[in-house]
Amino acid sequence: xxxxxxxxxxxxxxxxxxxxxxxxxxxxxxxxxxxxxxxxxxxxxxxxxxxxxxxxxxxxxxxxxxxxxxxxxxxxxxxxxxxxxxxxxxxxxxxxxxxxxxxxxxxxxxxxxxxxxxxxxxxxxxxxxxxxxxxxxxxxxxxxxxxxxxxxxxxxxxxxxxxxxxxxxxxxxxxxxxxxxxxxxxxxxxxxxxxxxxxxxxxxxxxxxxxxxxxxxxxxxxxxxxxxxxxxxxxxxxxxxxxxxxxxxxxx
Amino acid sequence: xxxxxxxxxxxxxxxxxxxxxxxxxxxxxxxxxxxxxxxxxxxxxxxxxxxxxxxxxxxxxxxxxxxxxxxxxxxxxxxxxxxxxxxxxxxxxxxxxxxxxxxxxxxxxxxxxxxxxxxxxxxxxxxxxxxxxxxxxxxxxxxxxxxxxxxxxxxxxxxxxxxxxxxxxxxxxxxxxxxxxxxxxxxxxxxxxxxxxxxxxxxxxxxxxxxxxxxxxxxxxxxxxxxxxxxxxxxxxxxxxxxxxxxxxxxxxxxxxxxxxxxxxxxxxxxxxxxxxxxxxxxxxxxxxxxxxxxxxxxxxxxxxxxxxxxxxxxxxxxxxxxxxxxxxxxxxxxxxxxxxxxxxxxxxxxxxxxxxxxxxxxxxxxxxxxxxxxxxxxxxxxxxxxxxxxxxxxxxxxxxxxxxxxxxxxxxxxxxxxxxxxxxxxxxxxxxxxxxxxxxxxxxxxxxxxxxxxxxxxxxxxxxxxxxxxxxxxxxxxxxxxxxxxxxxxxxxxxxxxxxxxxxxxxxxxxxxxxxxxxxxxxxxxxxxxxxxxxxxxxxxxxxxxxxxxxxxxxxxxxxxxxxxxxxxxxxxx
Numbered sequence: 001x002x003x004x005x006x007x008x009x010x011x012x013x014x015x016x017x018x019x020x021x022x023x024x025x026x027x028x029x030x031x032x033x034x035x036x037x038x039x040x041x042x043x044x045x046x047x048x049x050x051x052x053x054x055x056x057x058x059x060x061x062x063x064x065x066x067x068x069x070x071x072x073x074x075x076x077x078x079x080x081x082x083x084x085x086x087x088x089x090x091x092x093x094x095x096x097x098x099x100x101x102x103x104x105x106x107x108x109x110x111x112x113x114x115x116x117x118x119x120x121x122x123x124x125x126x127x128x129x130x131x132x133x134x135x136x137x138x139x140x141x142x143x144x145x146x147x148x149x150x151x152x153x154x155x156x157x158x159x160x161x162x163x164x165x166x167x168x169x170x171x172x173x174x175x176x177x178x179x180x181x182x183x184x185x186x187x188x189x190x191x192x193x194x195x196x197x198x199x200x201x202x203x204x205x206x207x208x209x210x211x212x213x214x215x216x217x218x219x220x221x222x223x224x225x226x227x228x229x230x231x232x233x234x235x236x237x238x239x240x241x242x243x244x245x246x247x248x249x250x251x252x
Numbered sequence: 253x254x255x256x257x258x259x260x261x262x263x264x265x266x267x268x269x270x271x272x273x274x275x276x277x278x279x280x281x282x283x284x285x286x287x288x289x290x291x292x293x294x295x296x297x298x299x300x301x302x303x304x305x306x307x308x309x310x311x312x313x314x315x316x317x318x319x320x321x322x323x324x325x326x327x328x329x330x331x332x333x334x335x336x337x338x339x340x341x342x343x344x345x346x347x348x349x350x351x352x353x354x355x356x357x358x359x360x361x362x363x364x365x366x367x368x369x370x371x372x373x374x375x376x377x378x379x380x381x382x383x384x385x386x387x388x389x390x391x392x393x394x395x396x397x398x399x400x401x402x403x404x405x406x407x408x409x410x411x412x413x414x415x416x417x418x419x420x421x422x423x424x425x426x427x428x429x430x431x432x433x434x435x436x437x438x439x440x441x442x443x444x445x446x447x448x449x450x451x452x453x454x455x456x457x458x459x460x461x462x463x464x465x466x467x468x469x470x471x472x473x474x475x476x477x478x479x480x481x482x483x484x485x486x487x488x489x490x491x492x493x494x495x496x497x498x499x500x501x502x503x504x505x506x507x508x509x510x511x512x513x514x515x516x517x518x519x520x521x522x523x524x525x526x527x528x529x530x531x532x533x534x535x536x537x538x539x540x541x542x543x544x545x546x547x548x549x550x551x552x553x554x555x556x557x558x559x560x561x562x563x564x565x566x567x568x569x570x571x572x573x574x575x576x577x578x579x580x581x582x583x584x585x586x587x588x589x590x591x592x593x594x595x596x597x598x599x600x601x602x603x604x605x606x607x608x609x610x611x612x613x614x615x616x617x618x619x620x621x622x623x624x625x626x627x628x629x630x631x632x633x634x635x636x637x638x639x640x641x642x643x644x645x646x647x648x649x650x651x652x653x654x655x656x657x658x659x660x661x662x663x664x665x666x667x668x669x670x671x672x673x674x675x676x677x678x679x680x681x682x683x684x685x686x687x688x689x690x691x692x693x694x695x696x697x698x699x700x701x702x703x704x705x706x707x708x709x710x711x712x713x714x715x716x717x718x719x720x721x722x723x724x725x726x727x728x729x730x731x732x733x734x735x736x737x738x739x740x741x742x743x744x745x746x747x748x749x750x751x752x753x754x755x756x757x758x759x760x761x762x763x764x765x766x767x768x769x770x771x772x773x774x775x776x777x778x779x780x781x782x783x784x785x786x787x788x789x790x791x792x793x794x795x796x797x798x799x800x801x802x803x804x805x806x807x808x809x810x811x812x813x814x815x816x817x818x819x820x821x822x823x824x825x826x827x
Contacts, residue, residue, distance in 0.1 A: 059692055164712070178705075
């Protein structure tokens with residue numbers, strides 16, 4: 001009786017998910033058609049709306065990057081690909097295109113990876129180190145308890161020690177990655193770097209298109225960033241897009 | 253008297269001797285001073301050294317002292333002052349040099365020696381950059397003063413700047429008839445009869461109808477080239493060169509250019525000056541290029557090559573196709589690479605890379621278009637011959653060069669993640685189509701935040717510590733003789749002991765049951781535990797093992813019953 005209820009519940013959840021997903025899939029296909037017809041701005045707006053609604057995926061950002069490239073917005077394309085890589089670090093096509101765009105934008109590898117710990121985070125997501133760590137730690141607890149209950153079972157003590165060590169190692173990756181500063185990509189050519197979070201602030205320099213910069217703080221529609229040369233200043237979110245969060249929903 | 257006589261007799265001799273002795277001192281009655289206008293200068297600054305000799309008998313010439321880390325860039329400029337005070341005449345003569353530091357560090361003007369007189373050495377500190385306010389005019393742009401004033405040399409004295417300086421600037425085109433895209437060298441030259449310190453455009457000219465590239469400043473003789481212009485002799489110095497490519501056909505004009513020319517100081521007291529001179533405009537006749545399909549406007553002489561970064565590739569991986577054009581001409585103009593369409597492979601829009609240098613012949617070097625090619629089918633992908641057309645001015649026609657065909661072997665394999673599935677239909681043209689993904693894949697479950705993982709790991713460590721601590725506490729309490737065994741364990745142990753005392757059990761079975769009951773009730777009893785309970789349990793275990801392993805030489809029923817009874821008592825008392 002219980003298993004029947006469980007199956008019915010799962011079916012209901014699946015159906016609800018399909019109903020919710022259907023419009024998103026349709027809008028995604030619609031955006032793809034817009035790209036094929038050459039209406040890149042509309043297509044990008046549609047991709048943006050989808051991402052802002054929470055339907056992010058590597059495929060969405062991949063297509064977004066293709067549309068941005070076709071539109072000539074290489075910085076935006078690089079941002080979309082980097083965001084796709086954040087979501088699916090194992091996507092080889094994305095990684096390859098990131099490299100291609102980086103070279104096209106004449107950027108050094110370090111200029112799109114200012115935070116080495118961010119790479120640890122990608123590896124953690126790719127290997128699902130979080131789940132692995134939790135599983136190993138639970139196993140170590142079970143083995144430890146077994147070793148205490150049955151002291152003569154020698155394997156349990158060894159297993160507890162081994163799984164605890166591995167679990168802590170696996171946990172170290174996501175924990176280390178959590179210390180990485182958030183980053184953002186410059187999506188506009190010669191985006192101005194201002195001395196205050198205001199459109200009337202003085203321009204202190206400009207940012208290179210495609211460069212990935214650490215985000216030091218944010219204030220409304222402004223991000224305080226540090227460029228590759230160490231210059232710090234404020235940039236507008238239209239010019240510099242964060243890599244750790246989906247884009248904000250379009251404002252009316 | 254004698255004395256007076258003797259004195260009068262010696263007086264003339266003494267006076268003569270005194271005069272003779274004083275004569276050199278009188279002859280050398282002058283002083284020498286050496287002064288600089290700054291003791292600390294930047295390496296880009298200049299120092300003025302003034303050597304002054306004052307007094308009668310001063311030499312006409314004073315040798316330049318030894319210079320360390322300094323070089324003379326101007327002078328010596330001489331000035332003489334004569335003054336009469338209280339009927340006495342004094343004269344001073346100054347020699348002024350302009351010195352330039354050679355490098356950052358310490359510099360020194362050596363001791364000045366003039367006859368018997370000397371002035372001490374002067375140390376100067378040279379720092380990076382410039383520490384003095386900039387002069388209104390820069391020194392000679394040619395790095396040295398090539399314009400020695402012939403009149404000064406001839407007359408041996410300083411000339412005033414009474415007459416207007418004779419200067420001309422000329423714009424000289426290497427040719428005046430050419431095709432669109434062909435380069436011409438435009439040289440700006442200075443014809444002069446005097447020294448100049450600076451020369452620059454008053455206003456940068458606009459070369460309408462031309463693509464302009466700057467060329468390096470021409471290497472010229474320091475003394476220039478002798479030319480005659482309208483019957484006047486000048487020294488000609490080429491000062492600027494530009495490479496001009498006409499971008500349209502017709503009659504084009506190179507506009508007149510006005511230069512501001514700074515005149516060099518002729519002496520220390522000469523302030524120099526600035527004059528303006530303009531070139532004459534030039535007219536150039538530009539012929540159009542012929543039309544031909546595939547011709548993109550390249551003019552010059554070029555060679556095209558194509559290459560793949562590897563010959564064999566697993567299906568799903570990408571290769572790079574490089575199309576390279578090298579030669580001399582207007583290569584900088586050519587933005588568009590060739591159209592590449594490959595059967596069975598997707599070709600992405602190319603990235604262009606350039607390695608170009610501007611010379612008087614045109615823009616020399618190479619331009620490379622890199623196409624990323626992703627095969628979509630196994631087998632062989634043929635890269636056809638790629639063509640490049642250009643206008644050869646020497647031949648006067650459009651020439652087409654083509655690359656050798658290439659073959660790419662695609663080996664079967666798994667398709668790389670993220671790539672669209674291979675399309676079995678070969679021969680489709682992929683250029684221009686974007687590799688879109690058709691499915692909006694669900695984004696996988698988000699990863700646990702690092703802080704959460706850290707908390708979970710900490711919790712696991714705490715739990716481990718708890719398990720370990722509990723176990724230690726239990727052991728300790730048992731060692732203290734507390735009743736720590738669970739009631740279930742005690743009941744099970746007593747049940748086993750009842751079975752052991754039963755008639756049906758053999759002595760071995762009974763002994764095993766007693767051992768099991770004791771272990772169940774008391775667990776491991778450490779050897780170092782010297783409590784009464786531990787001693788009793790160890791004694792019971794020893795007895796049980798004796799019963800178990802002793803040979804069957806008699807009846808052990810009573811012994812077993814006694815053992816089970818004692819064990820039961822111990823369990824009830826301590827477990």
